Amino acid sequence: MQKVISTILVLVVLTGILAIDACKKKDVQSPAAATTPLNFTVPAGWPQPKYRFDSNQLTKEGFELGKKLFYDGRLSKDGNFPCGSCHQQFAAFATFDHDLSHGFNNTLTTRNSPGLANLAWQSEFMWDGGINHLDLQPLAPITAPNEMAETISGVIGKLQSDPVYRGMFKAAFGTEQVNTQRMTRALSQFILMMVSNNSKYDKVKRGEATFTLSEGLGYEIFKAKCAGCHAEPLFTDQSYRNVGLPVNNSIKDFGRMLITRNPADSLKFKVPTLRNVELSFPYEHDGRFYYLDNVLEHYRNGVVNGPTTDPLVRGKIPLSNFEIGQLKSFLFALTDSTFLKDKRFSE
Numbered sequence: 001m002q003k004v005i006s007t008i009l010v011l012v013v014l015t016g017i018l019a020i021d022a023c024k025k026k027d028v029q030s031p032a033a034a035t036t037p038l039n040f041t042v043p044a045g046w047p048q049p050k051y052r053f054d055s056n057q058l059t060k061e062g063f064e065l066g067k068k069l070f071y072d073g074r075l076s077k078d079g080n081f082p083c084g085s086c087h088q089q090f091a092a093f094a095t096f097d098h099d100l101s102h103g104f105n106n107t108l109t110t111r112n113s114p115g116l117a118n119l120a121w122q123s124e125f126m127w128d129g130g131i132n133h134l135d136l137q138p139l140a141p142i143t144a145p146n147e148m149a150e151t152i153s154g155v156i157g158k159l160q161s162d163p164v165y166r167g168m169f170k171a172a173f174g175t176e177q178v179n180t181q182r183m184t185r186a187l188s189q190f191i192l193m194m195v196s197n198n199s200k201y202d203k204v205k206r207g208e209a210t211f212t213l214s215e216g217l218g219y220e221i222f223k224a225k226c227a228g229c230h231a232e233p234l235f236t237d238q239s240y241r242n243v244g245l246p247v248n249n250s251i252k253d254f255g256r257m258l259i260t261r262n263p264a265d266s267l268k269f270k271v272p273t274l275r276n277v278e279l280s281f282p283y284e285h286d287g288r289f290y291y292l293d294n295v296l297e298h299y300r301n302g303v304v305n306g307p308t309t310d311p312l313v314r315g316k317i318p319l320s321n322f323e324i325g326q327l328k329s330f331l332f333a334l335t336d337s338t339f340l341k342d343k344r345f346s347e
Contacts, residue, residue, distance in 0.1 A: 032174035035059035038189075040120070043197040045205070046233050049120035051134060051192060056185045058192065061172040066190025068168065069183060071347045074158045075138075076148035077104050083138070083187070086113040086147075089345055092276035093117065093194065099287025104149035110251050112287035114272055115280040117196040117339065121234055127269045127285045129240060130259045134191065135184045152180055159183065196275050196339040197233075204333075205233075211333065218330025221323050226274075228312045235274040235334065241310040242267040244303030248286045255285065266308050278335045292331065296324050 038058035042048065056062075070087075073079040086101040086109075087093040093116035095101045100108045111127050125131040131140060141147040142155060159165045159178045166176040173182050201219075203209035211219060222230075231237040240256040247254070247267065256265035269285045283289040289298065299317040303309065319327070339345075 031057050031059045031062060031172060032170070035061045035172065038063055038193065040192065041195075043195070043202070043233070046197070047121065050123040051120040051188075053192075056135065056188055058189050059172060061168070062186050062189040063193060065165075065168045065172045066186035066188065067345070068165075069187050070190050075142055075150060075155050077150045077154070080104075081148050083141070084347055086141070087116050089342075089347075090279070090340060091115070092196075092280040092340060093345075094280040097281070099282045099290075101147075103147040104145065107146040109144075109146055110253060111285050112282060115276060116191060117194050117275055117336075118234055118273065119194065120192045122238060124238070124270070128256045128259045129270060134188045135181075138184055138187050139180075156180065156183070190345075194339070194345060196336040198338040199275065199336040200333040201330075202233075202336070212329065214326050214329035215333045216330075218326035218328065218333075221319075221327045222330050225317050225319070225323075226327075229271045229310075230274050236271045239271050240265065240268040241271055241312075242269075242306065242308040243299075243313050244305065244309045245284060245288070245298070246304050248288065251286055253286065264308060267306065268308060274331060275334050276336055276340065278332050279340070292328055293324070296327065300324075 036059055038060055040049075040053065040058055069075065069083075071082050071084045073082045073085075075082060081102075081104060086095050088096050090096065095113040099112055100110065101113050103109055114127070119125075119134055122134070123132065125134065125137045126140070131137045139152065142150050143152065156178055159169075165178065169178050169182060169186075170176045172186060200209055200211075200215070204211055229237055229239070229241060242255075245267070254266050256268040256270075257263060259265075272280075272283075277283075277292070281290055281292075283292070283295050289295045296319060299313060300319045301316065303313050303316045305314055
């Protein structure tokens with residue numbers, strides 16, 4: 001099943017590329033003349049984003065269109081599964097309390113939904129990196145039979161028949177034309193603005209707050225034992241690693257290898273961000289761990305060594321009970337309550 005879905009994703013991406021290429025000559029590359037520009041601010045000390053804003057300039061009108069699309073169930077076949085059903089704001093835009101998300105016709109997805117934040121700094125998406133552009137990413141869940149189960153033409157038809165949408169597309173792009181490129185660009189504009197950079201950690205870095213003793217000790221432990229994969233300030237190095245998790249026999253997901261077909265990538269999955277990790281449970285690509293204690297115990301005692309197990313965890317990570325407690329205190333300091341309650345992103 002996973003191989004079938006992987007093939008579907010590849011076909012979806014190719015279809016999306018063809019659709020976008022076909023629209024390039026006909027569609028405007030800039031927003032409508034009367035739009036209101038949105039300012040994207042790179043936090044101090046952060047690297048430059050990887051997303052090319054010159055090809056999709058942010059505007060208030062584009063953002064509002066993307067927000068409406070994000071929460072609209074009509075992007076799914078039966079109307080029950082908007083993007084926001086798997087990416088809930090209070091759960092850091094992950095799926096609250098579910099290892100695998102629910103999809104069309106009582107099906108389940110094959111992976112845990114990752115939280116959405118700071119995607120402007122990513123150039124590859126999904127746990128296996130199978131999507132290489134943010135504008136293409138929505139095409140995969142929309143068309144996956146175990147997720148939203150719709151067709152792109154079906155979605156475009158629904159939007160085109162809605163006068164409210166036609167007006168919003170005109171406001172954002174200059175005409176009422178609804179097409180794949182405009183739809184995905186609008187979704188990108190909404191998602192790109194989801195910048196999480198106001199946790200206690202960020203305030204400490206800006207000199208606005210001070211760590212408690214426990215948080216400070218946890219930060220030192222983090223830098224010594226975790227930062228090799230979860231690099232600041234994004235708290236991911238965007239790499240793909242086998243962290244010694246045994247294969248989930250009910251899913252048989254071999255990760256990055258399904259995309260590259262390279263055995264050296266077997267069981268490698270993208271390193272997730274630790275920002276808002278307090279609320280983005282359950283953890284790992286298949287949601288097998290419900291508590292941070294489970295995750296840390298895995299690295300302390302549960303790592304399975306195989307041919308592709310990452311050297312940083314192959315010998316396990318020595319962590320005492322005391323260190324785990326301090327480390328959790330620091331990880332909780334990565335929770336950005338401002339982001340989680342920001343009404344700009346609320347339904």
